[in-house]
Amino acid sequence: MDVTVEQLAQARLVTAEDRELPVPATLRYSAGDPLAVFLDFPAEAALHGEEVTWTFARSLLDQGLRAPAGHGDVQIWPYGRTRTVLEFHSPHGMALLLFQAAALRRFLVSTYALVPCGQEDVSAVVERGLSTLFGGV
Numbered sequence: 001m002d003v004t005v006e007q008l009a010q011a012r013l014v015t016a017e018d019r020e021l022p023v024p025a026t027l028r029y030s031a032g033d034p035l036a037v038f039l040d041f042p043a044e045a046a047l048h049g050e051e052v053t054w055t056f057a058r059s060l061l062d063q064g065l066r067a068p069a070g071h072g073d074v075q076i077w078p079y080g081r082t083r084t085v086l087e088f089h090s091p092h093g094m095a096l097l098l099f100q101a102a103a104l105r106r107f108l109v110s111t112y113a114l115v116p117c118g119q120e121d122v123s124a125v126v127e128r129g130l131s132t133l134f135g136g137v
Contacts, residue, residue: 002032005114007107011086012098013045023097027104029058029111034120037061037111039086054088062108062117065101 007027012020023045028038039054046052056074063069064076065084075087084101087094 002030003114004031005029005107005110007103007110009099009103009107014096014098020098025097025099027107029107029114031115034115035059048092058108058111059117061104065104065108 005028009025009027011023011025013023014020024042025045026040028040030036030038035057036055037058037060039056041052041054043049043051054074056070060070060074060076064086065078068075068077070076073089075085077085078101079085079098082101083098084104086097086099088097
């Protein structure tokens with residue numbers, strides 16, 4: 001059975017005009033994909049009116065809560081004492097979101113309670129990846 005952790009989180013989208021707009025989000029973690037964290041945004045919060053899910057490394061979230069981390073499509077860094085920035089880049093543009101650091105830490109602690117750091121079983125992840133890569137050959 002694939003056990004998951006889900007937590008609702010209220011984000012603040014920073015606009016080009018430096019305004020902060022509330023955006024609902026759901027953080028998800030699955031023991032079946034133990035290296036990844038999923039961040040779901042509902043259709044009403046997405047650019048093209050469809051649900052959007054960002055996937056990134058659990059270790060990136062952990063690092064980004066303490067110091068700037070990441071490069072490329074996902075970057076995370078502390079913002080003051082109580083907030084954390086998640087910056088997402090896609091072909092459609094860039095989104096800068098602020099989260100309460102405590103909420104992200106609480107979620108991360110829940111994921112480590114499910115699958116402790118260093119005890120991730122990646123064999124199933126590798127198997128799925130190879131199967132996808134080679135198309136079931």
